[in-house]
Amino acid sequence: MKKSLKQLVLLATSTLLLTGCSLFSSEEDVVTMSELPAFEATYQPKIAWQQSIGNGVDKYYSQLQPTADDEAVYVASRDGKVKAFSVKGGKLLWSNDFSDHESNKLNRSARFSGGIHLAVDTLYIGTENAQVLAIDKSNGELIWLVKVSGEVIASPVYSNGLVVVHTSRGELIALDSENGEQEWTLNNKQPNLTLRGSATPSISQGGIIYGRADGFVAAALLESGQPLWQLPVARPYGATELDRIVDADMKPVIRNGIIYVLAYNGNLVAIDLLKGQQLWERKYSGYSDIALSGSSLYLTDYRGYLYAVDRTSGEEIWANKQLAYRNVTGVTVANEYIVVGDGEGYLHWVDRDTGEFVAQQELDSDGIYMQPFEARQYLYLQTRSGDLVAIEKPSINK
Template sequence: MIKWVKNVTVIATSAVLLSGCSVFSSDEDVVVMAELPVFEATYKPQIAWSTSIGDGVDKYYSQLQPAVDDDAVYVAARDGEVAAFSIKKGKELWSIDLSDHNSNEFNRSARISGGIGLDFDTLYVGTENAQVFAIDKEKGEIKWVSEVNGEVIAQPVYDSGLVVIHTSRGDLIALDGDTGEQRWALPNAQPRLTLRSSATPSIAQGGVIYGRADGYVSAALLETGQPLWQLPAARAYGATELDRIADADMKPVIVNGTVYALAYNGNLVAIDLLKGEQLWAKPYSGYNDISVAGRDIYLTDYRGYVFSINRSNGEQNWSNKQLAYRNLTGVTIANDFIVVGDAEGYLHWIDRETGQFVAQQELDSDGLYIEPVATSTHLYLQTRSGDLIAIEKPILNVE
């Protein structure tokens, strides 16, 4: 059975796990996970240090990802632990368990599911218990807790004194960064059947840009929540509700006034940020975050294919289909390479120019579920079982 793919949620009724197994009681796989690629490695990644954070996210769906600044790496586990580690050696600086907070007295655990968001001096994490916590990043002390209307399973995003939350109900909510008080809310209607996730918003030029479960990419004014524009990246079609799932379920990337976004059962689109006009659209379907570097976009689609695409016109540079149905993460840029993780715990290193494999690391047999966070010198990766691993980035080839 193929594991660790996104859930599908039937609003107010039940949840179905999308996997390689048939939903009609057959034990045979509909799709087959590709065998681990075999090749001659031309690069050897080096692990700088590793540590752990509780039990990680275990078997649950999660979008938890480390946050990094010049001093520390901040990481959270689903059961409630949040910790900071020194960026150079991985030494624990502080830790706190949000399950011990009185707001979680009657909950099974903190069930942290969204984060970590980071501003100058504060961390923001969201929970399936419909809470947002603000934590002092130096002391590890809770500043405030706010209840919101819906699970917070996307990363909170901070800008200009506001913390923007995209809930599982589809609502976009802005909280005051100092107090946690709600400043505005923008409701969005949800389809009956959606992927079990919410798109992390992006903020640029005074606007909040976000993907919606109905396949639209939308923009709202950061200060007030007033809608600015919306554009479909996917349109629902098909004979069944499952066929008609059309989430724009990844964090939009904004470069030089252009928004790039990807939708499940839809397209990769380029949109003019200020006008909300489509510049081009290409038929790619996926739900993981994409990356942009130089002139190119890098993405993984729902099948586990990896693509390099020219961001000026959407034309494909190359594709790599050797990781099919290995339930890949999104893509992280590592100088001349890109990296993607898979559900068996391997991190795959691919040449940005050719699409060929250059290295492979087995990091966690329980699997990788989120792409690494990159700094100028390292990649920081959180594994499903809770390992936090710092990997040295290769030296940039400047020839």
């Protein structure tokens, strides 16, 4: 009974955060999605090509996102299809279906969920079935598949021969990139109630930095998993477990030895990488990835408000609140603009300097759930219904 109740609350929490709807029936507790912003467009985005990936992610929570190099873009569907398309023209280069792999016989499907990570000549991807796969990027053939101790919702990361995954149980697990053998595990205690998600780690200067469900950002040695430091960026408060959710679920951004991280019911914080000391903090609450370009950080909060913040001081540059409760994604930089998707399937283009809208595209009526992946020439966007869209980037680069 206790387990069932917990699952129900977790589901309700995810519904609240992903749809912007209230858990309560009283009128004052219900939030309303903002109308689509109306403005005079000053930029016309161009779609270079579009291809189908598979059945999409339906209504499931997912962190699936494409990755790319100069020759190809690689993408996966939740049900187990992995495909590579040529950057020029979107021609299908290869396709492989892992849904029938013997390891999935007792599962509903492959349930890919952690976005693809590309390292040298190999693709790494995680699943809700607690698996990690290594796939040859040249032909889509499976190199190895291993079982781990929890769902891999976040994208794996690679450095110096190690593939590191952050599981839904809060563990960091390092695998040998050649054969998938486990090298070390770092356990972290999980709160009773968390958001449906895990933070993708970042690797820098021999350390791995990651956000935790207890509101801490922590660092460990990549080689051994030995903890280095931990720092709270959100502290639980409130009368209920729901009030006390403090996940730091976004991928830490690192520039010049400084870490930038955002937490739900917490803060936007700048941290010295080597010392683990806080440099500044500002009161923002969110769970989506932030972007850094030039001297500015760009982020969306849990309400869908969009902000630009000075990365050296944390001072707010501008705020745009016109996308409130539209289930806005994290932010991607596209040269002089930034872009965010929303739950109704629109991609919004915003001037980096002013926060004003310059364009919008309706791409998928089923919705956009993750921000586009930025490559040299295109933004690659994966939609909820299973389309891969290559969008040309503006030519000017600030």
